Amino acid sequence: MELRHLRYFKIVAELQHFHNAAKVLCITQPALSNQIKQLEEELGTKLFNRVGRRVLLSESGEAVLSAANQILSEVAELTNAVTNIEKGNSGTIKVGVLQSINALYIRKIVTEFDRQHSGISLNIMELPNIEIEHGVANGTLDIGIGFLLRQNYQNLLFEKLFDENWKLVLSSQSAHYAEDIMMGKKHPLKAVLLPREFETRAIVDAYFVTNKIQHSNITEVNSIAFILELIEAGSSFSILPAIFTEMNLGTKLVAIDLEPAIPPRTIGLFMDKDKLQKISVNNFSSLIRNFLKDKSFTMP
Structure with missing residues (x-):
């Protein structure tokens, strides 16, 4: 049984007519009849009774229609939910950040992101750098803001934001x-x-x-x-x-x-280069860049 069987069956049941249903579905009447026959054979029952040119649901057909409506409604909700996630209108973004970034900048970034994308849930975690790298590399984090330790993660993409002394x-x-x-x-x-x-x-x-x-x-x-x-x-x-x-x-x-100085540390954005990023993740990454890219932390 496939979803198309339920969709075809639902249209026939609503219109009570194979020919009219075939027109709505943009298929031939024999093709539609064959699809309904396949469904009846799988369920082991007749779904329609013919009354003149019309077809009316059998008792089994009534039960199947009720279940079909529920299944197709849930499929529609699922499709809508996935579409909203793919369009960046809903979903969750998990972000790992250094303590300093969290204390200084994340509030402003999150406030602006919520203003632009109120349907997205954010999970911000203050973590040691090694956990940020590992989290992005293994997929438990969508984005990380930290410094490059050059760990051996082949899938890890590091984009420089700024250097700090x-x-x-x-x-x-x-x-x-x-x-x-x-x-x-x-x-x-x-x-x-x-x-x-x-x-x-x-x-x-x-x-x-x-x-x-x-x-x-x-x-x-x-x-x-x-x-x-x-x-x-x-x-x-x-x-x-x-x-x-x-x-x-x-x-x-x-x-x-300091004299001598400690070599500057490069702060950047961690992402998984092998992962297809959601639009919401790309939107959040753009805000991070706007707030932090090319900042100078060589304090006087």
Whole structure:
């Protein structure tokens, strides 16, 4: 049994006439009769009784019509739902973002996207970079915003959005310790850093070792906003990508160029190059580009 059998049967039942039904369906009457015969043979029953030139539903035909209406209605709903998804009018987009991007830009991007595409559901997840790469590569995320680690994912497409430099961040009252920190001298400040599961931490740890950066102790915090608050209190410092300093770089914080510098980190858009992207995903990606493409994070 195929959907066309049910559609043909429904038209005949509604018009009560094979010839008229054939005209509506744009097929010959013998072809229509053959389709109805196939349906009757599969169901093992007669679906119509002939009354003059008209055909009326048998008792079994009434039951089949009720089921056919329900099936065809559900198929129509399914088709409509898929069409809306393909046209970018509905569906869900799953996005993985770095903590800094989430804190600084995602609210504006989402607000604008919701204004333009209110029928799309968004699932925004703040994740470590390695999970963003993995999520896009294995299909659990539609889009990722992170930095390239050059993992061995053959299907992963990375589109550069901007480069960011790194900064030594202190409170204005502790800024006089910057030279001692960079020269590897002793000073009273604690280092406040992200936990070790963050890729940023590995870069900073390596810089500390290479440049013999000293600190009285380490405080680990998994929130950039909290790190900046601790630095602002005056007894801590950190080395962070410059984008983080935009979160709270007022008169109480200073961001100083590193000497020697850490190589700039490239932030970009992750997508699966082998996956046919939905229009909604392409629309969201365009907004990301509009907000983040070619931004400069070389803070003065």
